[in-house]
Amino acid sequence: MLSFLRSRVVVLVVSSLSTLALATGLVVHADAASAFAAATVDGSHAPGTAQSADPVDVEALQAQRAAQLQRRSQAVDARLAALDALQAQQLLELGYDPETATTPQEIARQMMLTWYDWDEDQFACYDAIIMRESRWDPSADNPRSSAYGIPQALPGKKMASAGDDWKTNPATQIKWGLGYVKDRYGTPCKAWSFKRSHGWY
Known part of the structure; x- marks a missing residue:
């Protein structure tokens, strides 16, 4: 606009x-x-x-x-x-430009750079995590647990802290997911390293 x-x-x-x-x-x-x-x-x-x-x-x-x-x-x-x-x-x-970020992956890439100064290597690590968690599907719902959304928040309602539209908005889910990675692991690559060792993150 x-x-x-x-x-x-x-x-x-x-x-x-x-x-x-x-x-x-x-x-x-x-x-x-x-x-x-x-x-x-x-x-x-x-x-x-x-x-x-x-x-x-x-x-x-x-x-x-x-x-x-x-x-x-x-x-x-x-x-x-x-x-x-x-x-x-x-x-x-x-955290991103709505006119150029038209996919969840691009939204995440721009948010990572804008808010955390994370480069392409860090994005590659985060992409590796998400591809195994939800394949970037904002409606991904784990039938064996209450994990939900792109970052597979457990339970999904945790993402409400990032926005009321957490059930359907990829940007809200990614915002929460990146904040979770930052607070718990420091960087996406450290989170990816943990997931490879434990199977979850």
């Missing part, structure tokens, strides 16, 4: 600046034409007569228009900066 708003702002700004720039040229030519027409009517430009109309100050008019363009450009920069700051805050709170 923020990317769409940013694109919309850029389009509107380019259109506005182009219109203003075009208007600058038209105004200059229109003012010059008006001055010439007025001078012609009163005979000041008739052959053999001296020019009496005041000349149009084209440089001053262009400077005025340039200043307007500069002010609008600065306003646009401020608007785009505000959108960037809003997007950065959203990413920090969510």
